[in-house]
């Protein structure tokens with residue numbers, strides 16, 4: 001048992017570091033970072049609602065989960081936006097690919113469930129494809 005019981009719960013790498021006060025500017029920046037992270041999660045949740053619906057419509061319409069021409073268009077567009085915004089365009093592309101790979105996984109599952117007849121009644125009626 002350590003002399004000071006509080007030492008028992010301190011992480012090993014912090015054990016011999018002197019406790020330093022956190023500068024208030026960092027605390028203010030962290031509050032904004034938390035707000036931004038919250039907004040990102042909400043935005044992603046809304047995006048996945050939209051892509052879920054696209055996946056259902058594709059399954060009903062017999063369209064493949066992935067759409068390479070749409071992918072190309074999105075990547076070119078986002079890289080341009082990233083450059084203008086001061087964000088590394090390669091990072092923007094990888095971030096987009098990370099999200100879309102999850103979307104494709106969802107679409108494949110929806111298509112498989114549709115093909116197996118397990119989603120009848122859950123899928124939306126097919127609107128028109130022009």
Ligand SMILES: C=C(O[C@@H]1C=C(C(=O)O)C=C[C@H]1O)C(=O)O
Pocket residue numbers: 051054055065066067068070071074099100103104
């Ligand atoms: C959502 C779609 O399906 C896939 C996912 C995409 C996305 O998450 O933005 C884009 C293209 C497709 O690879 C779509 O075709 O619009």
